[in-house]
Amino acid sequence: MKAVRYHAFGGPEVLTVDEIAVPHAGPGQIRIVVHCAGVNPSDWKRREGQYASFEDAEFPFAIGVEASGIVDEIGDGVSGVAIGDAVFGFGEGTVAEQVILTHWAAKPASVSFEVASGLPVIVDTATRALEEVNIETGQTLLVSGAAGGIGTAIVQLARLRGITVIGAASSPKHDYLASLGAVPVNYGPSLKERICELSPTGVDAAIDVAGSDIIPELISIVGKPDQVLSVADLSAEKYGAKFSHGPPRQPEIAFADVASLCDRGLFILHIQDVYTFEQTADAHRVSAKGRVTGKLVIRIC
Template sequence: MKAIEFNAYGGPDVLHIIDVAPPHAGPGQVRIRVRAAGVNPSDWKRREGQYRAFEDVRFPAGLGVEGAGIVDEVGPGVRDVTIGDTVFGFGENTMAEQAILTHWARKPDNLSFEVAACLPVVSDTATRALDQVGVAEGQTLLVSGAAGGVGTAIVQLACLRGITVIGTASATKHDYLRALGAIPTTYGEGLEERVHELMPDGVDAAIDVAGSGIIPELIRITGDPTHVLSVADFSAEEYGAKFSHGPPVDPARLFAEMTDLCSAGLFTLLIDRSFPLDRAKEAQQVSEAGHVTGKLVVRVA
């Protein structure tokens, strides 16, 4: 089968599409014939070696942690799916023609493979960030970098919790944020003043999605470092703020909730661009450059 692999830390050029033996499902796992795999900033950060302090990478290493496809092998102890079922979830090396899923859910017929493949990371990250930052119904949340995949999920899930959301993005994406339910504003110099104009009574909490070095400013805006959280800036804790990262908590429950929300039209996920497997390197370059609205996806079949 064809798969994306890299043999050393580095830039996009270390990625190669090669022929490898297919993996096999172990206990509590399933193997899928991959139809689509989500693209995440964690992919290129892992490839660059940014996670080496707390995560072991064995070379050659694959790429991709989420995907959707058709079950073609079921590991021992798995009882909830059979060969031929369509599923999505968290997995290993999902940018390949076949991949192992460690946590999954059935894909509803009204959900495309592309959107389903991109749901696990954004829904888990957004839910965990909202739970950890300490913001409740009736309060106000500032989301820095609100138009990307995780930002898109945070805005919608926060609004469903009865939270007022201010989201930062470039001016061209403000209509997109309004459609999600957020009050948009631009990022950059003067953010504190703009937020104060929008919310004279203050902001209760802030989540940094972009990792653009904005933690000190978010602390000034909220007035409390414990009410600021980042999912992208490793230095957040140096300022007294929180840094949120995995592993996922109760993914089966989360996937069930997300499919219900999607089916009811209460949650949407825009696919900004789609790439074939042999252009996974380009997908990472686009992700690393930033300015993605919604998610990027790699189509495998």
């Protein structure tokens, strides 16, 4: 079968489409025929070697951590799923024709394979971030980088919990953020002054999704370092803020919850672009520019 891999750290040009052996589901796992795989900043950061100091990489390395598709093999001890079921979830090397999933949920018929493939990372990350930043119903949350995939999920899940959300993004994305229920605000100088105008009583917590060296400013806006959290800036903790990271904790529960919300029209995921298997490098280039609204997806079949 075909899979996209890299044999050394580097730019998008190191990605190759390789022929590899078909994997088999072990205990507690399932295998799917992949329809689509989501693209995440962690994919190209890992490929560039940014995670090499704290994460082992054995070459060749297959890319992708999330996918949607049809179950075609079930490992020992797995129940509640059958051959032929449509699912989405976490795996390794998911930009491939067949992959093993370790955590998954059923894909509702109303949800496309493209959208389903882009849900796992953003849903797991957003759920964890909202829990760790200790934001409650009736409070106000500032999200920096609110129009990307994770930001999209944080905004919607926070609004469903009765939290007021101020979303920082560039002007062209303000209508999108407003459609999700956020109060949009521009990035850039004088952000604190603009936030004060929008929320005179202050902001209770802030989540950084973009990783754009904004942690000190977010702390100044919130006033409490421990109420500021980043999912993208590894330096957050040196300022007294929190850095949220895995491993996932029972993500299949969050997957199923959001799948139900999608089915009822209460959660949306904008897919900015869909790429072919052979265009994976192009998807990485676009993702690395940091201007994606929603998610990018690779269509496998």
